[in-house]
Amino acid sequence: MNGWLGLAVTAFALALAPAGLPPYAMTLLTEALILGLFAMSLDLMVGYTRLLSFGHAAAYGLGAYTAGNLLLHTSIPMVFAVLLAGLFSGIVAIGVAWVCTLASGVSFSMLTLAIAQLFYAVAFKWTPVTGASDGLAGIPRSPGPFGITFFTDKIGFYYLVLGCLCGAFIFCRSLVRSPFGAVLQGIRENEAKTRSLGFDTRHYKIAVVAISFALGGLAGALYAPFAGFTNTELLFWLFSGQVLIMVIVGGAGTLIGPIIGAAFFMLVSNLLSSWTDSWALFFGLIFICFVLFAPQGIWGLATRWFGRRRAPEVKGKRWRSLNWTG
Amino acid sequence: MALLELDGLTRRFGGIVAVDDVTMHVEAGEVRAVIGPNGAGKSTLFHLITGVVKPSSGSVRFAGEMLTGMPPQSICQRGISRTFQLTALFPEMTARENVRLAAQARHGRRWQPYGGGAVFGAAERMGDAALERLGLTHVAQRPAGLLSHGDQRLLEVAMALAQGPRLLLLDEPTQGLSVEETEQAVATLAGLLADGTMTVLLVEHDMEVVFRLARMITVLHRGAVIADGSPEMVRADAEVQRAYLGGLA
Numbered sequence: 001m002n003g004w005l006g007l008a009v010t011a012f013a014l015a016l017a018p019a020g021l022p023p024y025a026m027t028l029l030t031e032a033l034i035l036g037l038f039a040m041s042l043d044l045m046v047g048y049t050r051l052l053s054f055g056h057a058a059a060y061g062l063g064a065y066t067a068g069n070l071l072l073h074t075s076i077p078m079v080f081a082v083l084l085a086g087l088f089s090g091i092v093a094i095g096v097a098w099v100c101t102l103a104s105g106v107s108f109s110m111l112t113l114a115i116a117q118l119f120y121a122v123a124f125k126w127t128p129v130t131g132a133s134d135g136l137a138g139i140p141r142s143p144g145p146f147g148i149t150f151f152t153d154k155i156g157f158y159y160l161v162l163g164c165l166c167g168a169f170i171f172c173r174s175l176v177r178s179p180f181g182a183v184l185q186g187i188r189e190n191e192a193k194t195r196s197l198g199f200d201t202r203h204y205k206i207a208v209v210a211i212s213f214a215l216g217g218l219a220g221a222l223y224a225p226f227a228g229f230t231n232t233e234l235l236f237w238l239f240s241g242q243v244l245i246m247v248i249v250g251g252a253g254t255l256i257g258p259i260i261g262a263a264f265f266m267l268v269s270n271l272l273s274s275w276t277d278s279w280a281l282f283f284g285l286i287f288i289c290f291v292l293f294a295p296q297g298i299w300g301l302a303t304r305w306f307g308r309r310r311a312p313e314v315k316g317k318r319w320r321s322l323n324w325t326g
Numbered sequence: 327m328a329l330l331e332l333d334g335l336t337r338r339f340g341g342i343v344a345v346d347d348v349t350m351h352v353e354a355g356e357v358r359a360v361i362g363p364n365g366a367g368k369s370t371l372f373h374l375i376t377g378v379v380k381p382s383s384g385s386v387r388f389a390g391e392m393l394t395g396m397p398p399q400s401i402c403q404r405g406i407s408r409t410f411q412l413t414a415l416f417p418e419m420t421a422r423e424n425v426r427l428a429a430q431a432r433h434g435r436r437w438q439p440y441g442g443g444a445v446f447g448a449a450e451r452m453g454d455a456a457l458e459r460l461g462l463t464h465v466a467q468r469p470a471g472l473l474s475h476g477d478q479r480l481l482e483v484a485m486a487l488a489q490g491p492r493l494l495l496l497d498e499p500t501q502g503l504s505v506e507e508t509e510q511a512v513a514t515l516a517g518l519l520a521d522g523t524m525t526v527l528l529v530e531h532d533m534e535v536v537f538r539l540a541r542m543i544t545v546l547h548r549g550a551v552i553a554d555g556s557p558e559m560v561r562a563d564a565e566v567q568r569a570y571l572g573g574l575a
Contacts (some may be wrong), residue, residue, distance in 0.1 A: 167571050179430055179446065181440040189416040194415070196376070197489070198402035198431040207439075 007169075016163055018155045026158055031264045033161045034222050037168055039246040041215035041305070047253030048176055049180060050188040051210050052109045054245050055116025058096070059213040061123065061235030063220030064087040068230045069138040075167035077144030079151060079160065082221035089217020090210045097209035101202050104191070113237060120235040131203050135231030139224050145305075159224055165259070172255050184208055188253075201290065249290050251297025260298050327390060329354045329525050330375070330493055332334050337370055344370040345550035350493070352493070357519050357526045359540035361533070367549040368529045370409065372497055375409055375527075379400040391479035405492035406513065408483040411501055411529075417471030421462055421481050422468050422503070425453030428485035449488075461514055462569035476507035480514060487518075498529045512538055538562075 014033075018026060038060055045051040049277070066085035070076050100111040123130040143151040150156040175181050182205050185241070186194035195201045224230050233239065242265065250261020268286065272279035294301050328351035337345040345367040352358050360368050368465045373379035375386055377398040381540050386393040393401050407428075416424050427475045429452035433445050457463050465473055470481055479499055485493055499515060512535050518537060519526060529538045535544065536557075543560045545553040553563045560566055 027526060174440050177442070178438055178440050179433070179435065179442040180437050182423075182427055182442075182446075183437070185419070186416055189418055193414040193416065194412075194427075195398065196379050196402065196408065196410075197485070198399050200397075200399045201435070204437070322511055 004086070011162075011166055015084030015105075018158060023154065026154060028270070028271065030154075030158045030161050030226060030267065032221075032263040033158075033165050033259075034219050034226060035243075035246065035262035035266060037161075037165045037222070038219035039167075039215050039250065039258035039262040040172060040241050040255055041212045042243055042247050043252060043255055043258040044172060044175070044184075044208055044212045044215075044288060046247050047251075047258070048188060049184045049205065051062055051205060051209065053111045053112040053116070053209075053211045053242075054237065055112035055237040055240050056212075057235050057237065058112075058116035058119045059089050059093065060211070060220035060223070060239065061116075061119060061230075061232075062092060063217030063222075064100060064224040064230040064234050065123065065130055065220075066217070067221035067224040068139045071137060071139050071142055071225060075142060075144075077148075078140075078225050080141045080145070081142065082160075082164070082218060082225070084215045085221035085224075086218030089220070090214025093210045093213030093217075094206060096213070097190075097206040100209070101205045104126065113240070116235065117237060117238055118236070120232060120237075123232045123235050130206070130230075130232070133232065137229045139228050139230070159260055161186065161226070164222060168218065169259075172215070177256070180204070180207075208258065213228065221238075243313075245287050247293075249297055251288060251299035251301075254299045254303075257297045257299030264298060272308070329389055330354075330527070331387040333387070334348065334376070335371070335374055335386065336375055336382050338378060338382045343549050345374060345381075348549070348551055350545070350551065350554070351545055352525060354492075354525050356542055357376055357528065357540050358532055358542040358544060359528045359534055360544050360546060361530065362393060362546035365548075366546040368546055369497065370549075371400050371546070372408065375401075375495065376406065387485055389460075401499045405490075406495065407486035407489045407491035407493075408495035409479075409486050409497055409499060411497040412557045413475075413478045413482055415470040415478060415485075417479060418469055420467050421473065421477075421484075421550055422450070422453060422466040423466045424481060425456050425484050425488040426450050429453045429456075429488040429490075432489050452490060453484075456484040459487065459518060460484045463507075470495050474507075475505055476511055479503060479511060483515070483518075492525065494524055494526045496526060496530075498530055499528070499533055500530070506533065508532065515539055522566070 017029060021029065042053060043055045045053050047132060063085045066088050067081050070081040070084060084191065096115050098117065100108050103111055124132055141157065143149040143152050151160045165177060183199050187201050187204060191201055202272060220234060246261035246265045247258040250259065251257025269279055272282050290297065332348055332350045335345055336343065336350045345416060348371065351477050360371060362368055370379060377396055378395065381394060388404055390408065391404065392496040397538060416427065426446065426449045429449035432444060435445050438445055457466055460483060462477060462480060462484055465477055469479065473481060481495065483499060500511050503511060528540060540557065543555065543557055544551055545560060545566050553560050553566045
């Protein structure tokens with residue numbers, strides 16, 4: 001099956017979803033798409049560049065708080081506010097990436113974690129901007145521009161999220177297939193060699209972190225008016241870990257996989273939590289099984305099943321995304 | 327004016343002088359080998375030329391331009407390509423993608439974050455030609471990690487070649503190869519260098535290989551140059567025999 005055709009069919013089905021699904025399911029689906037966008041943004045770093053971030057919640061939280069403040073304190077229409085918040089997140093990420101890329105491997109991961117925790121601590125103390133432990137509440141879905149109110153109701157907001165996800169997906173897909181993307185994959189497989197070929201790999205890494213944060217920030221920015229509130233949990237390391245799990249379970253380095261991983265995570269955690277309080281334990285077991293037996297993730301398994309792609313098994317490289325030392 | 331000029335190049339690591347006042351010229355079109363026993367400073371010399379290691383004193387000039395102090399990427403962009411003693415490839419990419427990425431590094435729009443038909447097209451032409459010259463066309467679609475060790479070594483040379491370098495640095499191209507593989511690799515490399523258009527600086531352990539490929543030889547011993555000249559001269563040099571060749575010549 002042609003890739004674009006499958007994509008068009010999926011997008012079409014998602015566009016028709018409001019006609020057939022009850023309201024509570026639409027709420028879940030909207031959240032799943034927001035998380036899917038978030039996971040896909042992390043895939044640019046983890047799956048394509050092997051920059052393992054333990055602090056991607058920083059992007060989400062940054063976007064959510066920025067959008068929350070814009071919507072609470074200005075009259076900027078929501079559509080523009082979320083885009084501005086994503087952009088802001090990406091700009092902040094240039095500084096974050098500049099610091100983190102001073103190191104590589106495990107040290108890089110630890111720096112991402114440290115910076116995310118720094119943001120978390122700031123969110124706890126900076127009451128006028130972040131509302132401290134109360135968070136920001138009553139975030140409106142400001143209408144406009146030109147008096148357009150379509151995006152403010154439940155279904156309209158769903159279409160806004162779907163539009164952002166589709167746009168981001170097409171953007172990412174084009175990015176990873178471009179010359180820039182080829183360099184990222186070079187960094188993933190052998191950064192020293194990529195550098196010796198004459199690429200300034202640090203610039204590429206900073207750029208991909210900025211893009212990843214901008215899209216992750218966009219996801220967070222969508223979450224703020226979706227939920228109507230933000231709190232410091234959006235910046236907590238637990239959330240960074242969860243999104244990493246979504247990427248790996250879904251299939252790192254595939255863009256589609258992490259979106260599926262996010263939906264899978266939401267679905268399974270919802271089912272498990274209605275059944276037991278210790279759902280995280282069981283999800284942990286599922287995660288371990290994936291790492292051990294299906295490191296290519298759900299999407300990797302699916303494509304192998306349908307034989308759509310050759311998947312050459314390179315010796316000693318069972319796991320390519322979590323392998324720090326290469 | 328020589329293409330590459332090393333002048334009084336010295337590098338100390340603590341109390342050890344790894345490279346000691348090396349002055350060496352490589353003319354355009356020359357194939358020069360640097361030989362010497364283990365620890366003679368051959369690898370450090372390569373690192374100094376490519377900017378990976380900064381010299382304690384002395385200078386490196388390339389086509390009249392001072393390279394000393396430049397970061398490795400800038401030096402590389404001046405037209406110096408190298409291979410590594412331990413094979414360095416992109417194992418999950420195909421051989422063709424490996425050379426394509428190498429050639430892409432020389433393209434003005436190598437960073438273009440969208441589309442890329444033109445960039446990839448140009449890089450593929452350079453890359454495919456390099457694969458052809460090293461006889462690797464038949465394995466172009468195989469992942470580099472699955473190639474035989476001999477083909478991997480040649481693929482690394484192809485990657486350097488795909489960059490259209492003005493100076494090619496080869497670090498022990500036959501390292502770790504079996505006798506047959508070495509024979510094959512040397513034949514391929516000799517064919518490549520036969521027309522005398524390439525400027526090559528070669529580090530090699532295997533004297534057999536050196537005498538077949540190089541037309542000029544520099545002998546290093548404890549970081550210093552002890553002989554410099556044609557293979558015949560070097561072979562006859564008494565000091566070289568003491569330091570390195572032993573009873574071989």
